[in-house]
Amino acid sequence: MDIKKKQKIVKKWFVELQNIICKSIEQLEKEYGSKKKFKSNKWKHGNFRIIEGEVFEKGGVAFSNVIGKFPKNFAKGIPGTKNNNKFWSSGVSVVLHPKNPHVPAMHFNTRFICTKKSWFGGGMDLTPCISDNNQKKNYHKELKKLCDSHNKKYYIKYKKWCDKYFYLPHRKEARGIGGIFFDYKMENWKKDFLLVKDVGITFIYLLKKITQKKMFLKWSKKEKDIQLLKRGRYVEFNLLYDRGTKFGLNSGGNPKAILMSMPPNAKWK
């Protein structure tokens, strides 16, 4: 299949995925008794949707499709950019900051990037404020199941990659309890795309399960404060280390779309 065809198919999936994720989140709001809906913000490279809900104090679900050129410095180490910095990319990324400190912050992303080569990347990870070993165990069990159904080697590899990526060296702290993360996936387009679709669907399943289990729990002021401090770490990670954020801001992207991932509020001690 030629690359144009692949891009068309992948893009169509990402558009659809954004819709399903938004619907699922609005459904969770409804179950909670809230009528809050997403607001859509179109711009030249896509469409980012923000909800300010009762369950999700702030949630962002972005679809993007960018055709551009990597800045020279950034292109170093990116496959297929030796003689040409041009790229095509499309993806969906999600960051959810729930109001209830018992519900963890959730992050998900899948993307397809084309230079002279083309590959998939993505993953998801969880950032609880209040530790819950059962939740951690179940989350990783589901991710292992997902990975194992594609390749028995994936889970360990992608879990490690996630732990390494979502780490704050200056704090010597992990951002959360990890998840899976992969990049430069270009073994077999059909199989890789199946994995990417499965990651998206599993995210929706986990998002619902985790939220439904905890969204009605009561919380104390102290627990809310723990959440706000944890959100401060989230901000530090995104602005200091996140590659996507750095790339987007340095290449003149839309700051509102890029910084959609910021929490609604945060605290520092």
Add this chain to the structure above:
Amino acid sequence: MDIKKKQKIVKKWFVELQNIICKSIEQLEKEYGSKKKFKSNKWKHGNFRIIEGEVFEKGGVAFSNVIGKFPKNFAKGIPGTKNNNKFWSSGVSVVLHPKNPHVPAMHFNTRFICTKKSWFGGGMDLTPCISDNNQKKNYHKELKKLCDSHNKKYYIKYKKWCDKYFYLPHRKEARGIGGIFFDYKMENWKKDFLLVKDVGITFIYLLKKITQKKMFLKWSKKEKDIQLLKRGRYVEFNLLYDRGTKFGLNSGGNPKAILMSMPPNAKWK
């Protein structure tokens, strides 16, 4: 005078300056009817003091004295590091986040850095949440007076430098209303040191004047919200662009001392 002697004299001034600044801030708290005092945090490279007050929701005043080596990448472009990355530095830096949105956030820093060469750097700038043209005019008038008493060319130069430095390109926004900023000042040690002392003293004068004028003003929820959003920009600047923050975190500095500049809380829309 040999460099050791200069370092001793400068360091003594910075220790003293930290004390005077903290006393002035505690005095402002007292005038407001608060008994809040600074807490001192000693670590191997200095002493940072934090106040969580009634006037200053969070204020940090740090004295530091670091002897170390610049990382290779960072050393590029720094004078006197051609054959040797070692440095000696000492300085005082201040970031004040007032509770009242009518009182602007204030930033000040002066430092002395020695490699094979040695120079002073520093400045101050103001970040109001609610614009006040009179305040802006007066602030710059005082800074011009200060600069002019040393050299008629300084004010324009240092004002421009400040505007250029405290700018958020991704937002296309200035951080605040500017001030003065200078670096690599190594014309004449005695005169440069006089300027640095004068910048410190003027900061204390302005800090008092600006705070006293506004600390008793009433504010609305809307004004508090504007402040929290503005603090979000402050966070973005510090984590994305500030050279000191980047250098400190990358070189294994104490994150609590370096991130002392973070606001107590912030919001993103």
